[in-house]
Amino acid sequence: MNSDSNKKAHAVLRQSSLPPPQQPKTHSSVNRTDNTTDTPLSSLEKISEFWAEKAESLLDWSEKWSTTMAGDVANFDVRWFEGGRLNVAYNCLDRNLVNGRRNKAALIWQGDKDEDSRVYTYQMLFREVCRFANVLKKRGIRRGDRVVIYMPMIPEFAIAMLACARIGATHSVVFAGFSAKSLQDRIQDCEAKLLVTADNIVRTGRVLPLKDNVDKALGHCPSISGCIVVRRVGMDVGMLDGRDYWYHLEMQSADISDDCEPEVMEANDPLFILYTSGSTGSPKGVVHSTGGYLLYALYTCRKVFDLNDDDIHWCTADLGWITGHSYLLYGPLGLGATSLMFEGTPSYPGPDRYWQIVEKYRVSIIYTAPTVIRALMRYGTEPVDIHDLSSLRLLGSVGEPISPEVWHWYHGVVGRGSIPLIDTWWQTETGGIMIAPLHDETRLKPGSVVKPLPGIDAVVLNEDGEEVSQGERGRLVIRNPWPGLFIGIFMDRECHASHKLNVFKGGYDTGDGACCDEDGYFWITGRGDDVINVSGHRLGTAEIEAALGSHPAVAEAAVVGVFHPIKGQAVYAYIRLQENFSETEALFAELCNHVRLQIGPIATPDMLQCVSGLPKTRSGKLMRRVLKKIAADDFDNFGDTSALANPSIIDTLIASKKALSAE
Numbered sequence: 001m002n003s004d005s006n007k008k009a010h011a012v013l014r015q016s017s018l019p020p021p022q023q024p025k026t027h028s029s030v031n032r033t034d035n036t037t038d039t040p041l042s043s044l045e046k047i048s049e050f051w052a053e054k055a056e057s058l059l060d061w062s063e064k065w066s067t068t069m070a071g072d073v074a075n076f077d078v079r080w081f082e083g084g085r086l087n088v089a090y091n092c093l094d095r096n097l098v099n100g101r102r103n104k105a106a107l108i109w110q111g112d113k114d115e116d117s118r119v120y121t122y123q124m125l126f127r128e129v130c131r132f133a134n135v136l137k138k139r140g141i142r143r144g145d146r147v148v149i150y151m152p153m154i155p156e157f158a159i160a161m162l163a164c165a166r167i168g169a170t171h172s173v174v175f176a177g178f179s180a181k182s183l184q185d186r187i188q189d190c191e192a193k194l195l196v197t198a199d200n201i202v203r204t205g206r207v208l209p210l211k212d213n214v215d216k217a218l219g220h221c222p223s224i225s226g227c228i229v230v231r232r233v234g235m236d237v238g239m240l241d242g243r244d245y246w247y248h249l250e251m252q253s254a255d256i257s258d259d260c261e262p263e264v265m266e267a268n269d270p271l272f273i274l275y276t277s278g279s280t281g282s283p284k285g286v287v288h289s290t291g292g293y294l295l296y297a298l299y300t301c302r303k304v305f306d307l308n309d310d311d312i313h314w315c316t317a318d319l320g321w322i323t324g325h326s327y328l329l330y331g332p333l334g335l336g337a338t339s340l341m342f343e344g345t346p347s348y349p350g351p352d353r354y355w356q357i358v359e360k361y362r363v364s365i366i367y368t369a370p371t372v373i374r375a376l377m378r379y380g381t382e383p384v385d386i387h388d389l390s391s392l393r394l395l396g397s398v399g400e401p402i403s404p405e406v407w408h409w410y411h412g413v414v415g416r417g418s419i420p421l422i423d424t425w426w427q428t429e430t431g432g433i434m435i436a437p438l439h440d441e442t443r444l445k446p447g448s449v450v451k452p453l454p455g456i457d458a459v460v461l462n463e464d465g466e467e468v469s470q471g472e473r474g475r476l477v478i479r480n481p482w483p484g485l486f487i488g489i490f491m492d493r494e495c496h497a498s499h500k501l502n503v504f505k506g507g508y509d510t511g512d513g514a515c516c517d518e519d520g521y522f523w524i525t526g527r528g529d530d531v532i533n534v535s536g537h538r539l540g541t542a543e544i545e546a547a548l549g550s551h552p553a554v555a556e557a558a559v560v561g562v563f564h565p566i567k568g569q570a571v572y573a574y575i576r577l578q579e580n581f582s583e584t585e586a587l588f589a590e591l592c593n594h595v596r597l598q599i600g601p602i603a604t605p606d607m608l609q610c611v612s613g614l615p616k617t618r619s620g621k622l623m624r625r626v627l628k629k630i631a632a633d634d635f636d637n638f639g640d641t642s643a644l645a646n647p648s649i650i651d652t653l654i655a656s657k658k659a660l661s662a663e
C-alpha cells in the first residue's frame with residue numbers, strides 16, 4: 001500500500017482527524033430592518049388558505065382548482081390544487097412574453113471558455129422550446145411519456161426540460177457525471193422512450209466523452225426508441241441509424257414549426273422524476289407534481305431570495321440535481337427573472353473564475369455549496385479581491401452544513417461582510433427550500449439555517465415523538481403538508497403508485513438530525529440514516545456497498561462517511577476479500593474503478609481498508625457506528641457493543657487501521 005493514490009488517501013485521513021470547527025458564540029447581524037417572524041399555520045384550514053392565496057398570485061391557471069388540499073393529509077398523501085389545470089412551460093415562458101419581459105434576458109449562458117457565451121431572451125427561449133417540443137412530438141413523444149435527459153451544462157439542457165414540460169412528457173434528468181450503468185438503470189426503471197444527450201462534455205478546456213456512455217447504456221434499454229444528440233463539440237461520435245438524431249438537424253427541419261400549444265396538465269400530473277439515494281441499494285425515483293412543485297419553487301425564490309426583475313440570479317448547481325431544477329430553471333423563469341447558467345468549474349482557468357463571472361455579468365445573487373467555498377478558500381482572498389463584486393446583494397448556500405469558519409469566509413471575503421448569507425436547508429423530496437433566513441433577516445448566526453419558512457412547521461423530535469428541549473439533538477420532522485413535497489416514488493411503471501413516505505409520529509421524517517437553540521434557530525447536525533454527503537452530493541452507503549460487492553474479488557463491503565476538509569465527507573470502504581484474492585495496489589485501483597463504472601466518479605472510495613470480518617450483531621446487522629468511529633481514528637467509547645456476535649473484531653479493526661495510518 002505505497003502507491004501515490006494510497007498516500008493521498010492517507011493525507012486525507014490525517015486531516016480528517018482535525019476537530020470540526022467550533023460554533024462561535026457571537027452573532028453576526030446584517031444591516032436590514034423588518035425581521036419577519038413566522039408563526040406556524042395553526043389548522044389545516046389555515047394551511048389551505050395560505051397556499052391557495054399563493055397559488056392565485058404566483059401562477060397562471062387555465063382552470064382553477066376545486067380543492068386546495070385533498071387526499072390522506074395525515075399521511076402526507078396530499079393532492080394539491082385538485083381539479084386545477086396549468087402548464088409549467090406556459091408559466092415560465094408564454095406569460096413573460098406579454099408582461100413587458102419579452103426582450104429581457106431569461107437565460108445567460110457562460111461556457112467553459114470565457115469567449116463562449118449566449119443570451120436567450122424570453123422570446124428566443126420560447127421559440128427554441130416550442131421547436132424542440134415539436135421535435136419531441138415528431139419522434140413520438142406524447143403526454144405522460146418519460147424522457148431522460150443526460151447533458152452537459154448547455155442551454156439545450158434547459159430547453160429540453162421546458163420542452164418536455166410543454167407537451168406534458170415527464171423528464172428525468174440524469175447528472176452527466178453518472179456512469180453508463182447508472183444511466184441505464186434509471187432509463188430502465190422509468191421505461192423512458194427517448195433520451196436527449198450531447199456528443200461530449202467540455203470541462204476545464206478538455207473534451208470528455210458523453211455519447212460513448214450513452215451507447216453503452218442504450219444497448220440494454222429496449223424502451224428507448226430515439227436518442228437526440230446536441231453537437232457541443234463536433235467531434236466524430238457514433239450515430240446509430242434509425243435511433244440517433246442530431247439536435248441541430250432536427251431543429252432545422254422544414255416540418256418543425258415555431259408554434260406548439262402548451263398541453264393543459266392536471267395539477268397533480270407528474271412534472272419530473274429525479275433519482276436520489278436513499279438507504280437501499282438502488283436510488284429511488286422521486287416524482288414531483290406540476291402545480292404544487294412549481295408553486296413551491298416560485299414561492300421560495302420570492303421569499304428567500306426576493307428575486308426581482310433587475311436581478312441576475314446565479315445558481316451554480318448542475319441542472320442534474322434538484323437545486324438546478326428549482327433555482328436555476330423553474331423558480332427564476334417562473335418569476336420572469338434572469339438566470340445565469342455556467343458550464344465550467346470554479347477554478348478554471350484560474351481560481352478567480354466565479355468572481356470574474358460575478359463581475360462580468362453583475363450577478364446579484366449567487367447560490368452555491370459549501371464544498372465550492374471550501375475549495376476556493378485554499379487560494380486565499382486575492383482571487384476574490386481583484387474583482388468588483390459590488391453587484392452582489394445576497395449570498396446563498398445549500399447542500400450540506402456550512403461550518404462557521406467557511407461561513408465567515410464566504411460572508412466576510414466574498415460578501416465584504418455587508419450582505420446576508422442565506423444558508424438554506426432542504427432536500428430532493430421537499431421540492432424547494434424549507435428552512436432558511438429570509439432575504440431581509442436581520443439576525444444571522446453562522447452555521448445555523450435560522451427558521452422554517454412561513455407555511456412550514458418544522459420540529460425536532462426524540463424517538464418517542466416528543467419535542468426535544470433547547471440544544472438537544474433529535475430528528476428533524478415537518479409537521480404540516482406543503483405543496484412542494486414529492487408526490488411519490490416511481491415504481492411499478494406508474495408515477496403515482498406506492499406513495500411510501502417516511503412518516504414519523506404524524507410528520508414527514510426528513511432523515512436529518514437537528515437541534516434548536518435558545519432563539520428557536522435550527523442547526524442541522526447531519527443525516528440520521530445511511531446516506532452520506534460528498535461535495536454536496538447525496539450517496540447511499542448501500543449503493544456503494546452493492547457496487548463493491550458486485551466485483552468478483554469482494555466477499556463483503558461496508559461503507560461509511562468520514563470527515564474530509566473539502567468534500568465535507570469522503571467515502572471510506574471496508575472490504576473483506578474472497579479467499580483466493582489478496583490485497584494489492586492493483587486490486588485496490590481496480591475496485592475504485594469498478595465503483596466509477598457502476599455509479600460514477602463521485603462515489604469512488606477515498607480509502608479502502610481490507611478486513612478479516614465486520615462488526616455484526618448476532619442477528620447479522622452491521623454495527624455501522626463502530627465502523628464510523630474507527631474510520632475517523634476515534635478509538636474510545638464504542639458504547640454498548642454487547643450485541644456483537646464477534647466483539648474481538650473491534651480490536652482487530654483498530655489494529656489494522658493504525659497500521660494503515662502509520663504507513
Ligand code: WT7
Pocket residue numbers: 276321322323397398399400401402423424425426427428429449510511512524526527533536537538
Ligand atoms: C440532504 C439533501 C437541498 C438540495 C441539494 C441537496 C443535506 C442540504 C443543507 C444545509 C445542512 C443540508 C441534508 C439533506 N443538506 N442542505 N443547508 N445544511 N445540510 O439535496 O441531494 O436531496 O440532499 O442534504 O442532509 O437531507 P439532496
